[in-house]
Amino acid sequence: MKSLNGFKPLAMIVPGLLLAMFIIGYPVLDLANTSLQEVSRFGQLRGFTGLDNFAEVFADPLFWDSLERTVIWTVTVVLGTLAISLPIAIILNDDFYGRGLARVIIMLPWAISLTMTAVVWRWALNGRAGLLNATLMDMGLMAEPIEWLAEAQLAFTVEILIGILVSIPFTTTIFLGGLSSLPQDSYEASMVDGATRWDQFRHITLPLMKPFINIAIVLNVIYVFNSLPIIWVMTEGGPANGTDILVTYLYKLAFRFGQLGKASAISLIMFGVLLLFTIIYVALVTRGEKDSAAKGDA
Amino acid sequence: MQPKLKKSLIYWAMLSPLVVVILFPFAVMFVTAVRPRDELFVYPPRWGFSEFRWGNFAEMWVKTNFGEALFNSLYVSVLSTALALVLSIPAAYALSRYRFPGKGAYRTFLLMTQMMSPIVLVLGLFRLMVALGMVNNLNSLVLTYAAFNMAFTIWMLQSYFSTIPRDLEEAAWIDGASHFTSLVRIFLPLAVPAMAVTAIFSFINGWNEFVLALTMIRSSDDFTLPVQIYSQVAGRYQVEWHHVMAGTVLATVPVAIVFSWLQKYLIRGMALGAVK
DSSP, rough: OOGSSSSHHHHHHHHHHHHHHHIIIIHHHHHHHTEEEOTTSSOEEEEEETTTTHHHTTTTTHHHHHHHHHHHHHHHHHHHHHHHHHHHHHHHHOOOHHHHHHHHHHHHHHHHHHHHHHHHHHHHHHHOHHHHHHHHHHHOOOOOOOOOTTTTTHHHHHHHHHHHHHHHHHHHHHHHHHHHSOOHHHHHHHHHHHHHHHHHHIIIIIIHHHHHHHHHHHHHHHHHHHHHHHHHHHHTSSTTTTTHHHHHHHHHHHHOOOOHHHHHHHHHHHHHHHHHHHHHHHHHHHHHHHHHHHHTTO | OOHHHHHHHHHHHHHHHHHHHHHHHHHHHHHHHHHHHGGGSOSSSSSOOOOOOOOHHHHHHTTTTHHHHHHHHHHHHHHHHHHHHHHHHHHHHHHHHHEEEEEEEHHHHHHHHHOOOHHHHHHHHHHHHHHHTTTTOOHHHHHHHHHHHHHHHHHHHHHTTTHHHOOHHHHHHHHOOOOOIIIIIIIIHHHHHHHHHHHHHHHHHHHHOHHHHHOOSSSSOOOOOOHHHHHHHOOOOSOOHHHHHHHHHHHHHHHHHHHHHHHHHHHHSSSSGGTT
């Protein structure tokens, strides 16, 4: 747009840019600096120690356990979410009685903060008087209450299921956006050719939905891998570090045990992983923009 | 049977397990919030209870200092939203209207910061606030929420701004209006709905945020709602669950209603607007 190119738009962008760079940039540099120093538990930097903090992290079995659990947590939550969200989106994209109500209910978990969801589940899963026990006992599925959160393996499984539950709305939304953009005529043409609904799903829906599935995978990986509240509120990584993932372990190191050097090193490692997935995300988005620009509807 | 009715029944049957699991925590929340205290821990555990104790809410309000936490949450959410919007509106306008050097790089920067999660940087952020002398100060949350939200607000606003036709502004210029006047008189009134929706989502983000509030705020007088409710549960030998659930009802239900109502607008402004 005519004479305004140049400095004026930059002046409109710079204030926000400065705040973001300061609040996000400073901590990254500070973490990088701290991770290379010996740090007292009160945060005083006591001199350069090279990669000692990283060596300490890599020698720590709890780090490897947390890393392993982070991978399990991320992969199972993301895959579980995708496997449930795609059929849900296909149903919600079709016309049926009560669809509006169904949409509102499916989206509800998104509207509640993770902290509150986790607090409510912590009570619902209470080993003595939790209402999940009440429900299952009323249904005659078990005779005795179960301590859902007292044993790490079971607690972690429950946390994964809740992780899936809260990720469904966002993922379903992405898929609904994708489904609404699919061309109807390919379905009609395939019906003429005698294709079953399963054929349609495999040969039309799935290939055309691929960009949306990719985006859903990358965004969910980023969100889930970083998600602290569910595990923190329900078990705080316990019992005996048995449900710790990297973020909860990092948080304990930094704010409970005062091992700031080690915590900085883990932060930096996680920052690297996050950056990697973010770059994949940006590449996917940019490619999507180019594709739609090529089609002339950008 | 009519085909649509049959299809509807099949669909609802398929959705029903998920619907039950989604509604279950809400039922738990309400049933516990109005239950008499001595019926919390009964054996065997059961859903039923003798009477509705609406007084639990008033009791909880006083005992848990709910009003103060509510005020703190409002303070942080409103101010961080205001700050984010003041900085985002010009940036979004520039993105949707002008070409400028580095625009591509700036868009990439936005996409990347949108994905940046506070938890990975939480230790660095805490050290930053220590350096600024802002630990235990609600304004530390105002600044960080605004900064982390801005990528989202700019992205969302610019996708709406791009739908407002330029012709109107250009016509005003021809009539001799300055850029500033056309911006204030013509563009901004048309952009109000977009700004309102963006503001509400930014508000909800601040309202729900947990990790930074847990880290930066040390004294219970300054707790925001999520931290205040968490502190009723964590590390306590005896948890007053009926109070906790009454608190979660008050803290979540109004926001959940607004969110459900406006949720369809979120989709448009989000990153996936870019993939379509």
